[in-house]
Amino acid sequence: MFNAFVLETNFYTILFNLWVNVFLAMRFKVVLLFLFLQFISCAQTYQQVKKRFDNYINYHGSLNTLVQIESDKIIFYNTQKQIIFVLVKDDWQKMALLLKTLPEDSLEKIYLNKSAFDKYKAPTRNSVKKNLSELKIIIDPGHMAGNLNMAHIEQKFLHFTKQNTPMLKQDSVDVAEGMLTFETAGVLKNMLQEKGVTVALTRKENGTTFGCTYDEWFKNFKKKTLDSLLAIKKITAQRHKQLISENASKFFIDFFKDYELQQRVRVINVFKPDMTVIIHYNVDEKNTDWKKPSDKNFCMTFIPGCLIADNIKTTQGQLNLLRLLLTDDLDESEKISGLVVNQLSQQLKIPVASKTDATYLSEHCLASSTIGVYSRNLALCRMVQSPLVYGECLYQDSENECYNLMQNTETVYGIKTNKRVVLAAQSFYNAIIQFYTK
Ligand SMILES: [Zn+2]
Numbered sequence: 313m314f315n316a317f318v319l320e321t322n323f324y325t326i327l328f329n330l331w332v333n334v335f336l337a338m339r340f341k342v343v344l345l346f347l348f349l350q351f352i353s354c355a356q357t358y359q360q361v362k363k364r365f366d367n368y369i370n371y372h373g374s375l376n377t378l379v380q381i382e383s384d385k386i387i388f389y390n391t392q393k394q395i396i397f398v399l400v401k402d403d404w405q406k407m408a409l410l411l412k413t414l415p416e417d418s419l420e421k422i423y424l425n426k427s428a429f430d431k432y433k434a435p436t437r438n439s440v441k442k443n444l445s446e447l448k449i450i451i452d453p454g455h456m457a458g459n460l461n462m463a464h465i466e467q468k469f470l471h472f473t474k475q476n477t478p479m480l481k482q483d484s485v486d487v488a489e490g491m492l493t494f495e496t497a498g499v500l501k502n503m504l505q506e507k508g509v510t511v512a513l514t515r516k517e518n519g520t521t522f523g524c525t526y527d528e529w530f531k532n533f534k535k536k537t538l539d540s541l542l543a544i545k546k547i548t549a550q551r552h553k554q555l556i557s558e559n560a561s562k563f564f565i566d567f568f569k570d571y572e573l574q575q576r577v578r579v580i581n582v583f584k585p586d587m588t589v590i591i592h593y594n595v596d597e598k599n600t601d602w603k604k605p606s607d608k609n610f611c612m613t614f615i616p617g618c619l620i621a622d623n624i625k626t627t628q629g630q631l632n633l634l635r636l637l638l639t640d641d642l643d644e645s646e647k648i649s650g651l652v653v654n655q656l657s658q659q660l661k662i663p664v665a666s667k668t669d670a671t672y673l674s675e676h677c678l679a680s681s682t683i684g685v686y687s688r689n690l691a692l693c694r695m696v697q698s699p700l701v702y703g704e705c706l707y708q709d710s711e712n713e714c715y716n717l718m719q720n721t722e723t724v725y726g727i728k729t730n731k732r733v734v735l736a737a738q739s740f741y742n743a744i745i746q747f748y749t750k
Pocket residue numbers: 454455489592593594
């Protein structure tokens with residue numbers, strides 16, 4: 313009886329141990345499979361890197377003499393055809409991970425010094441897919457205007473009058489792009505926050521990304537900024553003198569517009585977002601002077617690429633190129649942008665722009681393999697260090713849109729806006745949820 317019990321116990325113990333071992337082995341296999349998949353998902357093959365360079369980055373061969381992608385190494389040259397940087401294939405993966413994890417100054421050190429690179433251990437990579445509550449998304453509402461006066465200063469407005477266009481359905485139409493983008497960003501921010509996402513905007517209402525309005529910046533920081541740029545020889549004495557004398561409107565176009573974009577990039581990169589959502593509203597490029605409505609209306613999205621030699625002159629430019637070549641930023645930008653443009657088209661019921669629908673698409677962009685997604689050499693596309701979507705929701709000057717964009721019939725999350733803006737925000741939201749849950 314005792315023996316039988318022992319035997320029986322042993323039998324069950326063996327059975328239990330067997331089961332535990334099978335479970336552990338399976339778990340080990342699952343862990344191995346998971347690690348393998350992780351490795352696969354961040355492994356950078358020659359074909360991937362070459363495809364990114366040929367199909368997205370190297371605009372009409374403009375980097376042919378400066379960048380060479382070989383199956384076992386990447387080589388950068390200067391304009392005198394001297395080699396300035398070599399990265400062997402064995403180091404691609406480590407560099408990709410460092411590009412996603414190190415701050416910019418450390419990246420410059422390892423880029424300029426091979427032994428500094430060798431001293432770093434390859435960091436472990438976080439999984440691309442995260443819970444929504446772990447995500448950090450930054451939304452950039454394009455431009456700055458919170459009123460028509462500022463919209464005129466930044467030259468991002470529509471002003472149609474019956475005097476100019478007798479067929480106009482009302483006395484006048486006034487639309488400011490910066491107000492539409494800010495309302496869209498506000499609605500989208502609230503929608504994402506309800507899902508637990510950490511969301512930031514790059515600017516406040518009628519604000520610049522310096523944290524103040526343009527008027528305030530012009531009054532308090534114009535002289536200080538120009539003086540310090542002169543002191544570090546970033547501008548000449550002649551340009552300094554000229555800019556100092558300019559009024560707010562002229563100074564905005566001649567200097568501030570581009571200067572502020574650099575700050576926008578800084579604000580985005582300091583936040584270390586998992587994704588950057590850049591919101592714009594387009595116009596028909598051929599409807600110049602924008603005095604009357606257009607019969608065209610399209611949506612489209614932009615992603616990084618189309619680089620030229622000038623973009624990779626500096627160390628920072630070369631590091632940006634390496635990031636686009638070696639990390640998944642481009643692939644993920646294409647994926648989210650494809651989802652966004654598809655949603656914009658569905659929700660707003662407007663067609664997706666094909667390459668022939670605008671001159672800048674056929675002449676200054678490269679069409680990706682996803683419909684409505686174009687590589688374009690925009691400062692934000694080039695320098696934002698995360699996957700991004702740069703969405704051009706619709707044509708503001710379209711005769712089907714311009715009257716609706718002036719309405720204030722909707723109040724969403726306390727934001728007064730119109731139906732088209734709410735649908736645009738919904739499009740971005742749907743696409744982001746699809747991106748992280750599919
Ligand atoms: Zn815009």
